[in-house]
Amino acid sequence: MKLKIILSAIGLLATAHVAQAEDVIRIATEGAYAPWNFSGPNNVLEGFEIDLANELCERMKAKCEIVAQNWDGIIPSLTAGKYDAIMAAMSITPKREEVMAFSAPYAAAINSFAAMEDSGLANLPETGKPLSVDSEAARPVLEEIARKIQGKAVGVQGSTTASAFMEQYFQGGADVREYKTTEEHNFDLASARLDAVVANATVLAAAFEKDDMKGAKLTGPLFSGKVFGMIGVGLRKEDTALKARFDDVIKAAVADGTVKKLSEKWFKVDVSPQE
Amino acid sequence: MIDLPFIYDAFVQLCSGIPLTLQLMAVSVASGAVLAIALAAMRLSSWPPLDLLARIYIFIFRGTPLLVQLYLIYYGLSQFPELRKTFLWPFLREAYWCAALALALNTAAYSAEIIRGGVLSVPTGQIEAARAYGMSGFTLIRRIIAPQALRQMLPGYSNEVILMVKSTALASTITMMEVTGLAAKLISATYRPVEIFIAAGAIYLLLNFIVSRLFKQFEYRLSAAQRQPLYRRAAGENA
Numbered sequence: 001m002k003l004k005i006i007l008s009a010i011g012l013l014a015t016a017h018v019a020q021a022e023d024v025i026r027i028a029t030e031g032a033y034a035p036w037n038f039s040g041p042n043n044v045l046e047g048f049e050i051d052l053a054n055e056l057c058e059r060m061k062a063k064c065e066i067v068a069q070n071w072d073g074i075i076p077s078l079t080a081g082k083y084d085a086i087m088a089a090m091s092i093t094p095k096r097e098e099v100m101a102f103s104a105p106y107a108a109a110i111n112s113f114a115a116m117e118d119s120g121l122a123n124l125p126e127t128g129k130p131l132s133v134d135s136e137a138a139r140p141v142l143e144e145i146a147r148k149i150q151g152k153a154v155g156v157q158g159s160t161t162a163s164a165f166m167e168q169y170f171q172g173g174a175d176v177r178e179y180k181t182t183e184e185h186n187f188d189l190a191s192a193r194l195d196a197v198v199a200n201a202t203v204l205a206a207a208f209e210k211d212d213m214k215g216a217k218l219t220g221p222l223f224s225g226k227v228f229g230m231i232g233v234g235l236r237k238e239d240t241a242l243k244a245r246f247d248d249v250i251k252a253a254v255a256d257g258t259v260k261k262l263s264e265k266w267f268k269v270d271v272s273p274q275e
Numbered sequence: 276m277i278d279l280p281f282i283y284d285a286f287v288q289l290c291s292g293i294p295l296t297l298q299l300m301a302v303s304v305a306s307g308a309v310l311a312i313a314l315a316a317m318r319l320s321s322w323p324p325l326d327l328l329a330r331i332y333i334f335i336f337r338g339t340p341l342l343v344q345l346y347l348i349y350y351g352l353s354q355f356p357e358l359r360k361t362f363l364w365p366f367l368r369e370a371y372w373c374a375a376l377a378l379a380l381n382t383a384a385y386s387a388e389i390i391r392g393g394v395l396s397v398p399t400g401q402i403e404a405a406r407a408y409g410m411s412g413f414t415l416i417r418r419i420i421a422p423q424a425l426r427q428m429l430p431g432y433s434n435e436v437i438l439m440v441k442s443t444a445l446a447s448t449i450t451m452m453e454v455t456g457l458a459a460k461l462i463s464a465t466y467r468p469v470e471i472f473i474a475a476g477a478i479y480l481l482l483n484f485i486v487s488r489l490f491k492q493f494e495y496r497l498s499a500a501q502r503q504p505l506y507r508r509a510a511g512e513n514a
Contacts, residue, residue, distance in 0.1 A: 099466045159463025177450040191353030
């Protein structure tokens with residue numbers, strides 16, 4: 001009798017354990033891309049994506065472990081199985097889709113130039129106005145910007161849509177320099193090593209609120225379009241079941257306004273994807 | 276599984292970073308050597324404050340990571356607006372000179388100790404004998420100390436130069452597009468780190484193979500005294 005109870009208890013424990021192991025989703029983020037994701041006080045990860053990840057996991061009834069991972073290795077480590085998903089303001093691009101899968105988008109990517117107030121690039125055309133680079137209206141604006149940044153040092157974070165944007169639209173014009181993080185190119189913008197930077201507008205706006213970035217401002221249009229794409233959860237191609245789970249909860253969170261609410265909390269603007 | 280044609284492709288593309296890698300290495304090794312000779316002289320000087328100064332320098336630059344030194348020079352110095360108005364800024368503004376400076380300051384600390392070891396390895400008896408012959412100052416260094424010290428320090432110094440070739444990879448962290456910087460860029464375009472890092476590794480291997488061969492040649496030339504004389508080989512003995 002006693003033995004039976006012990007055995008069944010062990011069995012119960014074992015199944016409970018397995019069930020728990022299956023329901024842990026390990027999510028990687030960069031941790032250096034405020035306000036999307038960043039290390040707050042005491043090295044605790046914070047930001048729009050941390051809040052959203054917790055929200056999505058709650059809806060999936062799963063336990064989430066969020067880890068910080070360098071941007072450089074974030075895709076190789078996903079395919080190597082170190083974690084199951086990426087939520088790091090990663091745009092959905094055809095090139096990335098060759099090696100990985102993406103969930104439904106949970107945000108739109110808006111990029112902008114930024115420069116110091118006293119520099120010649122502080123008044124690029126159409127400052128603050130939304131502009132899709134795929135539209136007809138974009139061509140004259142892009143041409144004028146190309147003329148202004150000719151030969152200037154422009155910083156971007158490597159392997160981002162910002163670097164792809166510079167390569168695609170300003171090839172051979174500006175002296176484009178690649179950095180590991182946006183924080184590093186912001187430093188070099190403040191110290192006048194760079195004439196301008198290109199990055200996600202929400203990230204730049206948040207960074208420029210700090211004292212040591214005084215005098216830096218967004219300049220030129222708020223770019224969107226195919227090259228910047230939409231932002232989704234990065235997943236392994238073979239994990240189709242996990243993709244379906246993420247798709248469902250993301251669509252629900254976008255539809256009921258949760259994403260909009262979180263977006264306004266962290267960015268002061270709504271970046272939730274509009275179809 | 277491993278895609279050989281792709282590795283070859285990456286290898287060819289990464290080769291365009293070799294000139295910058297070699298330049299950084301050459302500039303920093305050359306200027307580092309000059310500084311190292313001065314530091315070694317300070318370490319060997321009989322005036323304690325000079326010795327202490329050199330000791331402090333070596334302690335700091337050997338005791339902290341090169342990456343930290345590089346960041347302090349590149350990002351740290353640029354935090355002082357005053358510096359941006361001086362004649363130094365046109366140099367420090369450029370990532371290239373910051374990388375060369377950090378590498379040179381770092382290698383000088385290690386090389387100074389190698390040079391000092393080489394000099395101390397010359398037997399005091401020889402120096403006394405040379406003095407007895409009336410040699411002093413530069414003549415003593417040129418004829419007695421330098422040739423032997425150079426021979427003694429070569430193995431250690433070749434290690435240091437090999438390390439420097441590899442250390443240039445750190446310059447990629449401050450936007451330099453040398454071999455490693457190009458590799459990182461290529462990886463971000465293809466998401467195939469394994470093949471590209473294999474190609475990058477092969478390039479460093481090749482460069483260091485050449486460096487170590489050159490040092491071996493140099494060592495051979497300087498060690499005539501330790502080689503077997505030619506007449507013994509002529510007499511049929513295998514050297």
